[in-house]
Amino acid sequence: MKILAVCGVGQGSSLILKMNVQQAVDEMGLDAEVENTDVSSAKMEEVDLIVASGFHEGTLKEAMSPVVIVKDFMDIEEIKKEVQEFLDKKGG
């Protein structure tokens, strides 16, 4: 699957989020490729999942791809939980 990690600038926090999302999905055993970008570009991208901070939830309402919100970008367990919930919902 293809995942986008998103922040306002697209190269600071989102890069750190990208690394942690990659670590989380690797630990979950998912075959996923994680990229990072800024929130305006993310809206127009068709991917399997967008991971972002709550501050961008409003902007991402118009996104073409599903979005999950992560509170703590450094918390691998939280990221895993959000991704898992997304997969469960999608599956069910």
Next chain:
Amino acid sequence: MQDRYLREENIRLNMQARDWEDAVRQSGKLLVEAGYAGEEYVEAIIEMVKKDGPYIVISQGLALPHARPEEGARKEGISIITLKEPVYFGHPDNDPVDVLVAFTGSDGDSHLEMLQDLAGFLNRKENLEFLRRAESSLEVIDYIKNNREKGVEAN
């Protein structure tokens, strides 16, 4: 983390800050003094937080002040400040903040390498706890060096 983007003089511990803006200015000033950014970079960070909200508070108690490279970054670098009394950014989950790690990026791989290093350091809770307890910049630099050597051995 490499010496070229984090030096002893870029670290200030147990600082006093009136509010989040003052704290961001202090961390930004270290970037300016080190030659990593112009003063406009610090203003850009503050404007962005006011406009888009404090999403630079990426984790509990931790803010990463930064703006776009084209907003006044000169070369890649990091500053670290810790606060005696934490400040509130207005973040619903991760306030209050007592560690600020400001950085500048540039395009290209060296910037990626720096952020990769930084992410690797910050996502270990014990490293953040260390920063909160540390009393001197030298202690932090030594710790980071040792950490790096350990990291290299582990690979």
